[in-house]
Amino acid sequence: MKKILFISAVSIFLFSCKNQKVTSIELNNVQLTAEGPYYEGPNSFQETILNTLKNNNINPESVEKIELTSAILILPDSIEDGLIQDFSLQLVSNTSEMKKVAFINPIPAGKKEIPLTIAQEQDGIDEIFSKEEFTALLDANFSKDFETNIQFKAKLKFNITTH
Amino acid sequence: MKTTAKLFSVLFFLMLIFSFTPDDDGDRLVGVWAPSNGKARIKVEKIGNKYYGKIVWLREPIDPVTQIPKVDKNNPDASMQNVPLKGYRLLKDFIYSGKNEWTEGTIYDPENGSTYSCLITMKDNNTLDIRGYIGLKALGRTDVWKRLELKK
Amino acid sequence: MKYYILLLFFFIGSALFAQTDSTKKVEEEEDYSVYENATSSDGQNKTFCNPKIFDLSPARFISIAWDHQLPYDMKLSQPGFYPKDSTNVVPYETANANSTSGLRLFANIPVISSNKFLWQLGLNYWNMKYVFSENTTPTPNAGLIQQLQNDGLTTMGLHSTVYKPLNEKQFILMQVSADLSGNYTFSNIQDLKYTKYSASILWGKRPNDRKQWAVGLTRTYRVGQLNFLPIVLYNWTAPNRKWGTEILFPARVHVRKNFNARSLVMAGYELEGQSYRIGGITLSDKELEIRRGELRLRLEYQRQIWGFIWGTIQVGYRHNYSFNADYTEKGGSDFFRGFVGKQEYAMINKLGGAPYFNVGIHLVSP
Numbered sequence: 001m002k003k004i005l006f007i008s009a010v011s012i013f014l015f016s017c018k019n020q021k022v023t024s025i026e027l028n029n030v031q032l033t034a035e036g037p038y039y040e041g042p043n044s045f046q047e048t049i050l051n052t053l054k055n056n057n058i059n060p061e062s063v064e065k066i067e068l069t070s071a072i073l074i075l076p077d078s079i080e081d082g083l084i085q086d087f088s089l090q091l092v093s094n095t096s097e098m099k100k101v102a103f104i105n106p107i108p109a110g111k112k113e114i115p116l117t118i119a120q121e122q123d124g125i126d127e128i129f130s131k132e133e134f135t136a137l138l139d140a141n142f143s144k145d146f147e148t149n150i151q152f153k154a155k156l157k158f159n160i161t162t163h
Numbered sequence: 164m165k166t167t168a169k170l171f172s173v174l175f176f177l178m179l180i181f182s183f184t185p186d187d188d189g190d191r192l193v194g195v196w197a198p199s200n201g202k203a204r205i206k207v208e209k210i211g212n213k214y215y216g217k218i219v220w221l222r223e224p225i226d227p228v229t230q231i232p233k234v235d236k237n238n239p240d241a242s243m244q245n246v247p248l249k250g251y252r253l254l255k256d257f258i259y260s261g262k263n264e265w266t267e268g269t270i271y272d273p274e275n276g277s278t279y280s281c282l283i284t285m286k287d288n289n290t291l292d293i294r295g296y297i298g299l300k301a302l303g304r305t306d307v308w309k310r311l312e313l314k315k
Numbered sequence: 316m317k318y319y320i321l322l323l324f325f326f327i328g329s330a331l332f333a334q335t336d337s338t339k340k341v342e343e344e345e346d347y348s349v350y351e352n353a354t355s356s357d358g359q360n361k362t363f364c365n366p367k368i369f370d371l372s373p374a375r376f377i378s379i380a381w382d383h384q385l386p387y388d389m390k391l392s393q394p395g396f397y398p399k400d401s402t403n404v405v406p407y408e409t410a411n412a413n414s415t416s417g418l419r420l421f422a423n424i425p426v427i428s429s430n431k432f433l434w435q436l437g438l439n440y441w442n443m444k445y446v447f448s449e450n451t452t453p454t455p456n457a458g459l460i461q462q463l464q465n466d467g468l469t470t471m472g473l474h475s476t477v478y479k480p481l482n483e484k485q486f487i488l489m490q491v492s493a494d495l496s497g498n499y500t501f502s503n504i505q506d507l508k509y510t511k512y513s514a515s516i517l518w519g520k521r522p523n524d525r526k527q528w529a530v531g532l533t534r535t536y537r538v539g540q541l542n543f544l545p546i547v548l549y550n551w552t553a554p555n556r557k558w559g560t561e562i563l564f565p566a567r568v569h570v571r572k573n574f575n576a577r578s579l580v581m582a583g584y585e586l587e588g589q590s591y592r593i594g595g596i597t598l599s600d601k602e603l604e605i606r607r608g609e610l611r612l613r614l615e616y617q618r619q620i621w622g623f624i625w626g627t628i629q630v631g632y633r634h635n636y637s638f639n640a641d642y643t644e645k646g647g648s649d650f651f652r653g654f655v656g657k658q659e660y661a662m663i664n665k666l667g668g669a670p671y672f673n674v675g676i677h678l679v680s681p
Contacts, residue, residue: 041219042250046210085232086247094211097256097269103246105234120242135211139250199430201362201483228555237576274369275576277623292429297623302376302680305429 020064023160025056030154032138037147045138045152053129053160062162066125070157071102071116073138078148081109085141089116089154093134096127125158189214189259192283196291196308204311205253214265216254224249237276248273257283270295279303363430363480364521370552370559370573372581372617373625373679376423380675382441383416384633386448387669391459394596394603394640397660399652404663408460410447412669417442417467419675423476433478439494441470459605459640459662462498462595468607470496470589488517488529488548494536497592508647509592509602511536517548525552525559537566539588539606539637541651569615577619584612588636590649601642603661604649608636611671620676629673635666 032045053060071089086105092098102116128134138152192214195206204220226233233248257268265283270293272279279295280303286292289310296303367374393407423437444467447460472494480486491514499505513536519529529548534541544565552559552573559571561581569583588608596603613631620626640662643649652658 042217086250088246088250090252092210092213092256094213098210098213098215098252100243100246100252103243105245105247117242117245119240121240137210139217139252141247141250199362200365239577277576297678301424302678303428304425304433304680307430 019163021162023056023058023162024069025052025058025158025160027052027154027156027158030136030156032136032152032154034150036149037145038140038142038150039145040142042139042141045140045150046135048133048135050133052134054132056160058160058162060130063126063129063160064163065161066129067122067159067161068101068118068125068156069159070155071118072155073104073114073116074153074155075112075114076150076152077112078150083143083146085143087114087116087141088139090137090139091125091128091134092137093128093131095131096134097124098137099124099128101125129160188261188263189265191285191288192257192259192265192291195219195311197311198293199307199309205308207254212258214254214257214259214268215252217250217252218248219250221249233273235273235276237273239276254281254283257281362483364483364486365430365524366433366478366480366486368521368527368550368552369524370556370571370576370579371550372561372571372579373677374423375421375625375677376680377678378419378421378675379677380419380421380627380673381416382419382443382671382673383414384412384669384671386411386413387415387667388412388665389447389460389638389667390665391638392663394661397663399657399660401660401663406665408458410460413446413448415443415445415669417444419673423474425680431480433476435476437474437476439470439472439474443468459593459596459664462593465595466498466500466503468496468498468591468605469500470494470591484520484522486519486521486529488515488519488531490515494589496589498594505592505594506647510647511541511590511649513537515546517546519548525554525556526550533566535566536590537586537588538608539590539639540608540641540653541590541649542653543651579617581615581617582613584610586610586636592643592647593640600645601661602645602647603640604643605640605662605664606637610634610636615673623679625677625679627673627675627677629675631671632668633671634668638664638666640664 027049030047030049032047034043034045053063073087084107086103086107088100088103090098090100099122100119101122102118104114104116107114136154136156138154190209192207193209195204196216197204202222203218205216206219207214207216221233224232234244235246235248235251236244238244238246251273253271255269255271257265260266263285268281268283269278270281271277272295279297282294282296282300284292284294291308292305293308294300294303294305389410389412390406391408392404397404418440420440421437423435425433425435427434445463447464472492474490474492476488476490478486478488491512493510493512495505495507495510497505497509513534515531515533515535517529517531519527521527527548527550531546533544533546535544546566547562547564549560549562549564557573559573561569561571565586567583567585569581571579571581573579586608588606591605591607593603593605611631611633613629615627615629617625617627639660641658642661650658
């Protein structure tokens with residue numbers, strides 16, 4: 001009897017695992033923009049991202065979980081060290097809550113490619129992706145006023161678990 | 164024919180009236196506001212179809228213990244505890260639901276890392292009731308925020 | 316045909332008059348430096364002091380707790396007339412209480428809660444069931460131990476608390492309560508004429524976010540009998556926000572250690588007590604009231620369980636301050652002895668000390 005129960009439990013476990021699939025997708029060219037001039041304090045840059053799941057042949061209804069696994073920000077050359085004190089990256093859509101997914105504070109000096117710290121709690125990202133468009137919002141805290149227009153490029157990687 | 168012309172005239176005037184009505188009264192929330200304790204100033208802006216409020220000024224921006232700008236050290240997510248408070252979005256995901264109320268949003272208290280359900284009611288163009296609550300609206304507290312004018 | 320054209324013009328007209336998109340795009344220019352010099356649009360900028368300071372233990376909306384005392388001895392005298400400072404009174408009843416335990420329920424709901432005024436209404440229910448061991452001396456049927464064993468002691472009460480900040484630094488705090496205490500049950504509730512009333516009023520200051528103090532007066536039954544006492548409130552949090560005090564002297568004094576925003580430990584004491592009218596003991600023209608007062612030394616661990624649900628575990632030692640009894644007039648009126656009165660006691664009772672524990676779950680306030 002115990003043997004039967006054990007085999008049943010293992011079978012159920014393997015069966016449920018077998019049905020899940022994890023797909024890794026990359027958004028390598030997220031252009032976060034805002035019109036200057038920028039003033040000391042928080043300034044926000046954003047881009048609307050369309051049809052991510054559709055473009056990767058993923059049915060939104062099959063999605064169980066989405067996790068941001070990597071976020072790298074590429075600073076333009078016009079940004080000198082110390083101009084920006086910290087970054088926060090949020091995702092939001094019209095029908096879901098805004099979710100802070102990554103940040104960095106302080107920004108390491110001398111680097112143009114900045115890997116952001118990823119949030120441990122990532123509930124709700126699947127809801128953000130479920131609609132055809134969502135917005136990536138980058139908040140940058142400027143240490144002083146800055147006149148030149150800036151565009152940040154971001155490379156985002158997600159793991160999408162589907163059944 | 165006269166009756167039809169009259170009908171069209173009425174329709175025309177009705178359309179004029181409705182087209183002058185602002186299509187989004189919710190945007191009255193946009194602006195800079197001060198909570199009653201005077202310790203911060205919050206800028207409300209619209210992103211997409213929802214309203215968000217972020218800290219743009221702190222009366223005491225430096226943590227007296229660490230001597231660095233204050234961060235979200237009480238965030239329940241340990242990985243987010245170094246996010247600076249300046250620029251932090253305290254008010255999130257509000258939708259204008261009519262009758263001077265903004266609902267469906269939350270307010271975050273960096274003092275204890277708790278997020279509360281929240282109802283914003285505009286008492287007049289310069290005064291907001293911000294009610295944070297848990298579960299039932301009765302189990303909460305209302306704070307009065309005042310609109311700020313920015314000196315150029 | 317011309318009517319269709321007219322209709323077309325009406326719709327075009329509506330479109331021409333329609334609002335442009337008033338969405339304030341995030342990318343628009345913003346002058347963040349002007350936030351330094353912003354002023355209130357209508358000239359009103361009055362601020363009021365918050366009822367809390369940083370890192371206080373969370374205030375509770377609803378509490379459910381179980382309180383349990385470990386075994387101790389009980390020595391009760393025969394009803395009579397005993398001078399206040401009587402010693403060596405021979406016990407008439409002795410018992411070993413194997414356990415004294417019961418449910419404690421508490422609710423404190425804001426009626427009005429704003430930055431200018433806070434009014435809360437609450438109710439409480441405390442019950443203590445006594446389980447005595449078999450080596451209890453034989454007692455008359457109307458003995459006190461029999462009464463305690465049958466029905467225990469119960470308190471039910473209502474209270475109302477008002478916090479009124481006067482300005483950014485000063486505040487007034489007032490509380491009134493009405494408690495019905497005795498050896499009654501839900502099916503046999505005591506007459507409301509035995510209700511005891513308490514009240515407190517304090518005036519205080521909140522000089523900064525880490526300190527709050529107040530002084531005032533209280534009419535209280537906290538140590539069992541009616542007393543009028545001065546009270547001092549002192550809540551403080553250290554600059555490093557790891558330590559603090561929560562004091563409402565003489566009722567309770569605690570030192571607090573904050574581990575983080577979601578857990579803390581408190582060490583100190585609290586005075587508990589009430590005046591319980593005992594039914595079932597027949598006296599010709601008097602009532603019997605037990606003046607129960609106790610000092611609880613304790614350590615309490617508080618922790619967030621989930622969201623706004625917190626749990627507490629309290630361990631400590633209960634020292635009995637008073638379990639004496641008084642005669643009171645039939646009809647529920649009481650008298651004032653205080654610390655200096657010389658009125659005689661109806662019973663001189665001694666309770667041994669006992670370790671105790673208390674576990675609770677609470678819905679806490681923002």
